[in-house]
Amino acid sequence: MGILLHRTLCSIRRAASDPFRIASVALYDFSSAARRMSQSTSIPKKLQRVRDHGYDDYMEVEKKVRKVLMFYSLILSQRNQTLPISRLDTLARRIGFKNDQACALLLKFPHVFEIFEHPVQRVLYCRLTRKAILQIDQEKQALLAQVFPDAVTRLRKLLMLSSSRRLRLEHVRIARAAFGLPDDFEYSVVLKYPQLFRLIDSEETRNKYIEIVDRDPNLAVCAIEKVREREYRKKGIDAEDVRFSFLINFPPGFKIGKYYRIAVWKWQRTPYWSPYEDVSGYDLRSLEAQKRMEKRAVATIHELLSITVEQKITLERIAHFRLAMNLPKKLKDFLLQHQGIFYISTRGNHGKLHTVFLREAYKKGDLIEPNNLYLARRKLHELLLLSPRKARVDRELVSYRRDRGHDDIELIRREYVSDGRENGGDYDYEEKGPDDSDSEFSHTLDFSNEDHVSEGRLNKTDGAHVAD
Template sequence: MASKLFSPKHLRVFSPRPQMLDEAFCYGPFNRSMQRRWKKPVDSARTRLEGRTRDHRLDKLMIQLKNLRLALDLHAVISQQRNGYASLQLLLRWRREIGAFLKKYPHIFEIYVHPVKRNHCCRITQKMADLVAEEDAVLRENESAVVQRLKKLLMMSTDGTLNMHALWLIRKELGLPDDYRSSMLPNHLSDFSLETPDTLTLITRDENLAVASVEEWRDKEYTEKWLAEYETKYAFPVNFPTGFKIEKGFREKLKNWQRLPYTKPYEKNDLHPITNAERLEKRIVGILHELLSSTVEKMLPLERLSHFRRPFLMEVNLRELLLKHPGIFYISTKGSKQTVLLRESYNKGCLVEPNPVYSVRRKMLELILAGCRGIVQTENAISLVEEDSQGSSHGSQNHTCQVDNMNSMSQFESDSSVESFS
């Protein structure tokens, strides 16, 4: 009987559970009755960013723009080659998983077999080359609009100066050409000066430009909706994403915040410094709103905003401030980086008021969205046509080249299937 009771089968029943042992070891024999400490949930900008209400249309747009940026980077690499094309071996060395990306967008990249070297090469299609040339031409034609944007940014700064490196980082967003320092600034010496190589200074201040873009919306609300002046004088357009949960008391807080007076972006507050924290935050919201409104596509990478904190007196945590106003700004984490977008400027993933530069870039994005649609010939058909055009007199040589091309193509497909850009 005793042998049956203390057998391994029955001892397994009387063995203490691991959870009980862990609790005994954690609290010990003398502090077993102590109460466990309750951990307060962390409330930070990172947790609020992860738990925010997402805008799926804008997130999808950022993924598409990421693919367009990669296509433009490939265009820059290929255009630097001497003959206007690059071998796939070179591109795979530049980025190993690029093969699947090239085959995914045949409206932008053309893969063919070189007639002499008999290796697979890639070149930019005529459609994409024409759009790149059109964008450069539009940037040159809209020089006056770009000059006004620079003036407005310099007028918002505390001393009328901005760092040239900060402007270089957002040159694409502002619609500046890459060589704006040598091609555009010398034509406006009466407006700008480069006293030091890394600082752009505003010479003449144009008060006609000292009007924020939100003022047009305020005038429209005041005249068309017959709202009181105190309700629209300091208000901002608010557009919450679908599925946004409105908590109790949120509407009243938003209404009071919309009526709160603040110092507008182009007004100086040296004589009357702001001491109220809410008014200071609202002034920074106005500066960010005007900065995003000055860009071509009404968006900026979040990390680039840190370069304008000191000249615009935005000494706060910008990400926390942006997350506190989800009806005005939206932070998208898609596209390999965090991007701030102006919500009022977009409707169904498209800009409400397009400009010439945006229209050209939208045409480039449409080539990305087209994918493989409308493409009849594949690269295998192209290689077969080129092999047939060599003639029957080089039969043995063509057979050897065909075997080599099949081996290289199989190696290319195995390398390109590592990662798919979607």
């Protein structure tokens, strides 16, 4: 408002020579100022993004997982699921890796990839470790186990968020991992349940659409409504204060001024229409209707994040549903107005990828209410975070053989016997022949059971390692 007043004064000074122009300029500037203030909401439009390192660190691990999965698909596409090191860079560049980046990835994550020598060709190959294959198989099993009813329910709620109750098949396919849908969801979910979904070929756009058959009113309950009920019962907040409010948790270092706090307080009490409600019959030209629609967009994105597996999705995926869900054009600027509800992380793809988190669903880098698919994905994250030193110790224990242990013991015995002969005095070699001395040593240091002793120790060590 101060800037507008300054511009008005400057205009008045420029028009001082024309007294009839002063009133018109002042009236125009103040009317335009009032119009700008009326069109805007109580929360400032442009806010500086404040980083939250907890979510950024999460995305750093997610970036590594994404590269590992890309390399995993490359290895599985090869014969016998092995890849020669000589062709590694050539094939890796096809999926977006830079020069020598694939080799560095192999050495950086020894718990996921291993390098071995072909027994016949004597050529170095790489493959996935047993631990990595086990974790990826567990994730696939968890994905298939939650298709019905979890993934089906997510898809139904996603279609109900659309104003036309349908979405493009290609847009849903791009975001299938976020909603826990399998790769062949078009056949295993959509066509498998014709009583719930149907595919439509549009002649106008020449695209396929997924449409929901019947709208279930039991599913038209937003996640924020359950949160409000829980907060009302837990903290005993006034019903009027919690009726249209959202949980707000600003990132560390976010400056909250007096007027901003008042603006948020007013915005929390602004009523809005539910994201599942049809608003086609309302007059949306009034200021009150625009405020309600703006808050409805916040509730729509909140519900969209709530039905994902990890309570997060990229901003580019949300942009695909923008027209169908009546979301604003500048999504990033719109989400930055509500940094207490959402967080946008730019980590993961050199700032080109924007991941939107639902702040209330996370605590100290983990989901507060995790599901089985999320837990299966987190195990692969934990495997990447293991120390490479532990991988070297594991390989040494596995590669330790009984014959090597027996050779070491024989070497110690020869050195011990030779030292005893050179020093002398401890054993009487003159009264006994060399054969007798050898027989005495073989009787005193009975190595007949050394194989069993060393084997028993090795088995105990391996057993302890497997238990770990």
